[in-house]
Amino acid sequence: MQRVQKLTPCLWFDTQAEEAVKFYCSIFDHSKITDTTHYGKAGQEIHAMPEGMVLTISFELDGQPFTGLNGGPQFKFNEAVSFQVNCQTQEEIDHYWGTLSAGGDPRAQQCGWLKDKFGLSWQIVPIPFMDMLKSPDTTKSQRAMQAMMQMRKLDIAALQRAFDGES
Incomplete structure (x- = not known):
């Protein structure tokens, strides 16, 4: 059985998770995209994201795992993190x-x-x-x-x- 990382920061983006992840991976050595999921039809009445759009994108920056989420405009980053x-x-x-x-x-x-x-x-x-x-x-x-x-x-x-x- 593959070991799953216990703690992984998840970064909430509006719709630009994939663009951001590619940008971050281009900056840090030992970085890569490890997995991508996409929105389907299920739940579209709630999330309103188009089918096929990236839902989550798992990645590593210098070996540290992260997840990027296209969650919509409800939340924004601030300096608290x-x-x-x-x-x-x-x-x-x-x-x-x-x-x-x-x-x-x-x-x-x-x-x-x-x-x-x-x-x-x-x-x-x-x-x-x-x-x-x-x-x-x-x-x-x-x-x-x-x-x-x-x-x-x-x-x-x-x-x-x-x-x-x-x-």
């Missing part, structure tokens, strides 16, 4: 920031957070910054935090300079 992308280098930050923010809401970009063109929120997080915040030297960690609060896309070198007390 976001996905963190942990990055070791500035090159990774630049890649994920640039691709995920393309076509998204520029007003929703602050402190490493962005909103993509589908309305989903992401946090592009430099692992070195998280290490700075864990420092037992709270003066240093607070300087890094203050610098981060002024940024949109996070800059590891600028955060390090703030942590080190350099201007």
Whole structure:
């Protein structure tokens, strides 16, 4: 018997689940669409989706399973839920920031957070910054935090300079 993932985030889209999933899979390595279901005639009087339209699309981003659902316009994403992308280098930050923010809401970009063109929120997080915040030297960690609060896309070198007390 095949093991089924116990927890899988389900992302509710209006009608663009397939487009969103293809977009996300193009950004993250080790990503793929694993299954797709379609609406049939059953329940059409309730869901009002055309027969043959994608109902759910199962996919993996860097090995993490997700489901995309075309559920209609009733619900929208908001910042209460976001996905963190942990990055070791500035090159990774630049890649994920640039691709995920393309076509998204520029007003929703602050402190490493962005909103993509589908309305989903992401946090592009430099692992070195998280290490700075864990420092037992709270003066240093607070300087890094203050610098981060002024940024949109996070800059590891600028955060390090703030942590080190350099201007």
